[in-house]
Amino acid sequence: MWYVYVIRSLAFPEQEYVGATADIRQRLKDHNAGRSVHTPKFMPWMLVWYCAFPDKHRALAFETYLKSHSGRAFSRKRLLGPG
Template sequence: MKFYVYILQSTTSCRFYIGQTQDLKSRIERHNRGYEKSTKNRGPWKLIYSTEFQTRSEAVILEHKLKNFKSRSRIIKWIESRGKDLNNIYEGRGSRKTKNL
């Protein structure tokens, strides 16, 4: 069985959401349909990073690590250190400008 840790970004508020799941596609749909209390009324959400694990315990460890970063800049640096290009990431609250990182 596969488990995923994912990072979503709101296209309206630019906030990040970090979570873990077994069914990534379904989970993102639930966030975007407003079924999840933690992300309701803050979307739409776009996936900016995901990674796969073989066990839930591995996924939970990374999820907690990322949530403990607290800082947007630390999360961005961590994603970039994994080789993900974030040229289209929104900067600031409500801004639609792209930031070249």
């Protein structure tokens, strides 16, 4: 299985990050250890949403969508709710 996830900074709650991985627990540990190029300055992170996909290609396609303008709006309205 592959996972698409949204994490939110505990120190800066307005900061969110969307990613995809085959190992969601390890990936969250990596974000919180500063081993991701885009997330270390907003540590620590908490997982706020994730979804499992049967294969990598579908997960990466949905990750790409969630990172788009319309995908961010969809995420705020349908997945994460008011913040």
